[in-house]
Amino acid sequence: MQTSLPAYSSYMKHWGLDPAMVFLNHGSFGATPIKILELQHQVRQRMESEPVRFMVREFEPLWWEAKNKLGDFVGAKGENLVFVKNATMGVNNILHALAFEEGDEVLTTNHVYGACLNTLHQYAKLKKFKVVIADVPFPIKSKADVMEALISKVSTRTKLLLIDHITSATGLIFPVEEIVKEFEGKGIEVLVDGAHAPGFLPLSLEQLGASYYVGNCHKWICAPKGAALLYVRPDKQSKISPLQFSHVYDKPIPKEAEWSAQFFWLGTDDYSAYLCVPAAIDYMKNLMGDWDILQQHNRDVCLKARKYLASSLESSLPAPEEMIGALSNILIGPATNTNSAHFNNIHPIQQKLFENYKIEVPVFQFNQANPRDWVRIAVQAYNTYEQYVYLGNALKEIGAGL
Numbered sequence: 419m420q421t422s423l424p425a426y427s428s429y430m431k432h433w434g435l436d437p438a439m440v441f442l443n444h445g446s447f448g449a450t451p452i453k454i455l456e457l458q459h460q461v462r463q464r465m466e467s468e469p470v471r472f473m474v475r476e477f478e479p480l481w482w483e484a485k486n487k488l489g490d491f492v493g494a495k496g497e498n499l500v501f502v503k504n505a506t507m508g509v510n511n512i513l514h515a516l517a518f519e520e521g522d523e524v525l526t527t528n529h530v531y532g533a534c535l536n537t538l539h540q541y542a543k544l545k546k547f548k549v550v551i552a553d554v555p556f557p558i559k560s561k562a563d564v565m566e567a568l569i570s571k572v573s574t575r576t577k578l579l580l581i582d583h584i585t586s587a588t589g590l591i592f593p594v595e596e597i598v599k600e601f602e603g604k605g606i607e608v609l610v611d612g613a614h615a616p617g618f619l620p621l622s623l624e625q626l627g628a629s630y631y632v633g634n635c636h637k638w639i640c641a642p643k644g645a646a647l648l649y650v651r652p653d654k655q656s657k658i659s660p661l662q663f664s665h666v667y668d669k670p671i672p673k674e675a676e677w678s679a680q681f682f683w684l685g686t687d688d689y690s691a692y693l694c695v696p697a698a699i700d701y702m703k704n705l706m707g708d709w710d711i712l713q714q715h716n717r718d719v720c721l722k723a724r725k726y727l728a729s730s731l732e733s734s735l736p737a738p739e740e741m742i743g744a745l746s747n748i749l750i751g752p753a754t755n756t757n758s759a760h761f762n763n764i765h766p767i768q769q770k771l772f773e774n775y776k777i778e779v780p781v782f783q784f785n786q787a788n789p790r791d792w793v794r795i796a797v798q799a800y801n802t803y804e805q806y807v808y809l810g811n812a813l814k815e816i817g818a819g820l
């Protein structure tokens with residue numbers, strides 16, 4: 419095994435990532451460029467230089483401005499989206515606000531993010547609905563398999579579909595356009611969990627037409643942590659109030675801004691991450707010249723890396739290219755981890771990669787019916803193809819592979 423670590427790209431200078439690690443996990447929490455963190459520091463200094471002036475006099479117009487800019491970026495009117503702290507909070511907010519009748523069904527898939535599945539189960543107990551899981555095959559042959567699995571589980575009691583836009587454990591782009599059209603057309607509300615989507619692929623939320631959409635800003639927009647969006651379609655807004663009530667918004671404002679105004683002040687907090695979202699959108703846009711260039715670059719490296727890894731580990735590619743962006747899974751062998759796959763359970767192979775090779779990359783067990791070990795690569799501008807070759811060599815040395 420080589421003794422020196424493979425180099426990062428020249429874009430690495432924009433990030434403060436530890437050069438003594440091979441960081442292949444932009445997917446989990448993103449990573450924020452140094453300049454954006456400096457901006458956040460300035461926002462905080464401004465807040466702390468006169469907290470009342472900042473919170474009471476200055477913050478509100480900055481909040482509207484930031485969410486209007488985010489709205490432009492994701493194809494939504496600013497008044498139809500609000501900031502929440504993270505995607506988990508957005509999903510909780512919707513389930514908290516919706517009313518269900520006993521026996522109603524909420525449909526999701528076996529690819530759903532663990533925290534969201536747990537949220538569904540918790541609200542199912544409180545609100546007496548049933549959680550129904552559609553088994554989307556993985557490996558998957560085509561995006562049509564997603565729709566087929568979903569449709570097979572629809573019943574007259576299905577009230578809501580919680581569907582990932584980009585799946586976490588399997589790194590797949592689900593065909594949400596077709597899914598939203600089909601389900602909303604049937605009168606079933608769709609909550610899209612787009613935790614990875616903003617910055618990962620182009621978004622047009624008004625056009626998509628889902629009742630509800632959540633997305634993180636810290637992952638692929640690279641904003642500071644603690645900024646996410648919750649979009650609610652205008653005809654659904656009367657049902658959705660904030661997770662946490664606070665002051666009444668009592669200034670005169672245009673009617674169409676009334677819904678989102680309720681979310682303006684949810685108690686004293688550090689809202690600096692929200693205010694850095696516009697700068698992060700511009701910063702990442704300018705990194706390679708434009709967003710589409712960056713997204714294409716990341717996808718190209720990802721496709722090349724997953725091909726290399728699959729052939730060097732003698733495994734086959736688990737999904738067609740059209741379902742892949744900057745994240746991808748590669749099968750590394752039979753399930754070797756007997757513990758359940760939870761947030762705070764690090765897979766032994768992941769631990770070996772971290773300790774012995776300085777590689778930060780997630781290793782998951784998927785799925786319950788046929789558990790096997792998968793590694794999920796993520797590609798951001800700072801990564802290089804050589805880093806994934808190094809990962810492949812490390813996995814082979816560890817004895818992973820089929």
Ligand SMILES: Cc1ncc(COP(=O)(O)O)c(C=O)c1O
Nearest residue numbers: 504505506507531582586611613
């Ligand atoms: C699909 C999906 N949903 C939800 C989340 C949760 O995001 P957060 O921890 O920011 O709430 C993640 C995080 O990776 C995710 O991938």
